[in-house]
Amino acid sequence: MARVLVVGSGGREHTLAWGLARSPEVSEVISAPGNPGMAEIGECRPVDVEDPNAIAALAGAVDADLTVVGAEVPLVAGAVDALEARGRLAFGPRADAAHLEGSKAWMKEVVAAAGVPTARHRAFGAGEHDAAFAFLDSLGAPYVVKTDGLAAGKGVAVVASLDEARDAVRAYLSGDAFGAAGRTLVIEEGLVGPELSLLVLCDGRDAIPLQPAQDFKRIGDGDTGPNTGGMGAYSPVPIATREVVDEVMAKAVRPTLDELRRRGIEYRGVLYAGLMLTNEGPKIIEYNVRFGDPECQVVVPRLASDLYRHCVESAAGRFETEVRFLDDAAITVVLAAEGYPSSPRTGDVIEGLDDAEAREGIVVFHAGTKRDGDRLLTAGGRVLAVTATAPDLATARTRAYDAVAGISWPGMQYRRDIALAAVADQP
Numbered sequence: 001m002a003r004v005l006v007v008g009s010g011g012r013e014h015t016l017a018w019g020l021a022r023s024p025e026v027s028e029v030i031s032a033p034g035n036p037g038m039a040e041i042g043e044c045r046p047v048d049v050e051d052p053n054a055i056a057a058l059a060g061a062v063d064a065d066l067t068v069v070g071a072e073v074p075l076v077a078g079a080v081d082a083l084e085a086r087g088r089l090a091f092g093p094r095a096d097a098a099h100l101e102g103s104k105a106w107m108k109e110v111v112a113a114a115g116v117p118t119a120r121h122r123a124f125g126a127g128e129h130d131a132a133f134a135f136l137d138s139l140g141a142p143y144v145v146k147t148d149g150l151a152a153g154k155g156v157a158v159v160a161s162l163d164e165a166r167d168a169v170r171a172y173l174s175g176d177a178f179g180a181a182g183r184t185l186v187i188e189e190g191l192v193g194p195e196l197s198l199l200v201l202c203d204g205r206d207a208i209p210l211q212p213a214q215d216f217k218r219i220g221d222g223d224t225g226p227n228t229g230g231m232g233a234y235s236p237v238p239i240a241t242r243e244v245v246d247e248v249m250a251k252a253v254r255p256t257l258d259e260l261r262r263r264g265i266e267y268r269g270v271l272y273a274g275l276m277l278t279n280e281g282p283k284i285i286e287y288n289v290r291f292g293d294p295e296c297q298v299v300v301p302r303l304a305s306d307l308y309r310h311c312v313e314s315a316a317g318r319f320e321t322e323v324r325f326l327d328d329a330a331i332t333v334v335l336a337a338e339g340y341p342s343s344p345r346t347g348d349v350i351e352g353l354d355d356a357e358a359r360e361g362i363v364v365f366h367a368g369t370k371r372d373g374d375r376l377l378t379a380g381g382r383v384l385a386v387t388a389t390a391p392d393l394a395t396a397r398t399r400a401y402d403a404v405a406g407i408s409w410p411g412m413q414y415r416r417d418i419a420l421a422a423v424a425d426q427p
Contacts, residue, residue, distance in 0.1 A: 001027030004308065005059050007049060007079065008070030009035045011334075011367035011385040012293035016068055016307070017041050018363065019300040023308035030062050036376060037366030049074045052082035059088045066091060066312055072150055072290050076102040080269075091311040092269040093289050097260060100271075101289040104186045105148045114259035116252045117283045119188040119276075123148065124173070126183050132169045135187055136162060142190030145169060151178045156217075156227050158190065191276040191283055196240055197233070197295045198273045200253050201310055204266040204317045207257060209249055211302055211325050212240035213295040214422070219341060221417045228341045229382055232418035234331040234393060235298040238425060239277065248275060248282050256287070268314050297365050297385045298330040329393040331400045331419050332385045337368070338411025340381035344368075348409040350376045350383070356403040361389045361396070364403070378409055394423045 002025050006017045014037045021029045021041050032055070034044030045062070048054045050073055059067045069079045069092040076098045083090035092098075100107050105123035112118070120139070124132040136143060143165035147155030155178050157168040165187075172178060172185045195217075199210040213235040219225035253273055260267050272288035272295070291299075300307060304324040313319050337344040350369065353376060357364050365387060368380020384407065388400035397419050404414060 001025065002065040002308065003028045003030065003063060005062055005064035005067040006031045006034075006038070006070060007047065007055055007067060007074055009033050009038070009049075010071065010293060011365045011382065012291050012296040013070035014038050014365040014367070015296045015300050016070055016291065018365070019303065019307040020068065020311070023306050025306065026308050030064065032058055035366045036369050036371050037364070050077055052077050052079040055079045056082040056086045056088065059083055060086055064088065066308070066315065068092070068311055070290060072098070072101050072288065075289055076150065089312065089315045091315045093267055096265045097267045097269075098289045100260075100287050102150060103148055104146050104286070105184060107287055108186060110256060110259050111284055111287075114255040116255055117281060119144070119191050119283060119285070121186055121188040123184060123186050124169075126173055129169060129173060132173070132185070132187060133166055136165050136169070139187075139189045144188040144190050145172060146186045146188065147172060147178045148184035148186060149178075149180060158227065191278050191285065193276045193278040194239060195285070196237060196244075196275045196277055196282070197292050198240075198245065198248055198253075198275065199291060199295060199299055200249070200271045200273060201314055201319070201323065202257065202267045202269060202271055203314045203319045204268045206319050207249065207253055207271070208319060208323050209245050209253075210299050210323065211235050212237045212245060213292070213298050214240075215292065215295055216415055216418055219336075219413075219415075221415050226341055228336070230292070230294045231334045231336065231415045232332055233292075233294045233298045234329070234396075234419035234422060235295075235302060236329060236393075238422055244277070244282065248273060252282065252284050268317060270314075293367075294332045294334055294385050297332040297387045301330050301363065301387055301389050302326050302328060326389075328389045328391055329396045330387060330389045331393065331396045332365075332387040333400050333404050333414055333418050334367070334382050335384045335386065335404065335407060335412055335414045336382050337378050337380070338413065340413065344381035345411060346378050346380065348378045348411065350378060350407065350409045352406040352408055353384075356386065356406045359399065359403050361399050362403045363387045383409075383412075393419055393426065397423055
């Protein structure tokens with residue numbers, strides 16, 4: 001029986017710990033640093049997630065048979081490299097491959113070299129305001145301005161006016177908005193169409209697509225307000241047919257992996273392809289080097305095969321087990337703190353969680369919580385992800401929002417339109 005170490009403390013990592021604990025091959029899941037929800041699955045240990053050597057040392061201390069690195073920060077910092085240097089099996093890309101998310105400018109360079117369909121774009125650095133403004137002038141609305149570096153999922157401005165785009169350029173390049181992460185930026189043309197997230201398992205040679213999901217980035221109903229880390233998701237996605245997935249794999253994912261190999265980079269772990277389904281076909285918006293959050297919360301609960309086995313085989317560089325999914329649908333609704341995403345308030349008491357979790361088909365994943373004695377408090381911007389599964393999307397949606405209605409804290413906010421259009425379009 002295996003001991004698994006999960007590195008991270010968010011809703012994605014809670015979902016991964018939950019999924020791994022369901023494996024008949026796993027005896028123990030240890031989380032670092034974990035959260036109160038993960039503590040109900042197994043022991044939580046403190047660790048500095050930005051320190052690859054500390055992560056590797058902890059994996060040795062707990063004698064982990066597999067370490068699953070959940071978030072982008074430790075992956076970009078080289079956690080997998082450090083683990084492998086100590087002879088530890090680790091799920092996730094090494095630092096050279098993780099640079100695909102660590103630098104959006106480099107990612108765009110790789111995509112262009114691979115001939116992958118994407119938005120027209122250019123990168124700009126400090127002192128290049130005038131060149132950036134000139135490129136903006138050549139585009140039409142909407143305008144997209146992104147930090148080059150990591151910004152916790154919030155470093156993307158999608159704005160309708162040229163003045164707003166110029167303001168974003170000034171704020172990014174000056175460092176006022178995102179510090180060093182924004183002092184190099186990428187400007188893209190705004191693509192039009194429905195978005196799609198495709199998570200792909202990779203073992204360095206082969207690539208296996210998981211079930212697609214669709215997430216909701218903006219804070220408000222009807223896709224209004226600022227971008228967030230994600231306010232909800234659902235799967236399956238009716239518009240993501242087998243033909244669409246095959247096209248994305250053939251025209252985007254596999255050419256990207258081939259280009260990385262040409263550069264001497266082997267990609268293992270999960271590759272997140274963020275797409276726009278345009279009138280000209282699917283186009284890549286971004287690549288991430290880990291499970292999406294909140295996409296993970298709807299893809300993993302639909303998995304019928306063994307998550308642990310898939311992670312082990314990816315880390316070892318040899319897929320052998322068939323990936324299978326349930327026919328059930330899943331939806332997750334993110335509950336966020338007042339003031340999120342700009343200045344979330346923390347320390348509020350969360351009520352009603354036990355009753356929500358007792359409902360049929362409901363699992364609540366913790367994203368930003370902490371324990372204070374017997375009380376559960378808010379401790380982040382995105383606090384909980386309420387996930388429901390059911391035989392169909394409409395029933396899953398009803399279950400999710402019924403559960404949400406029983407949870408409360410002062411200032412709690414959430415979107416009320418997750419999967420609404422998808423359900424309305426179904427016969």
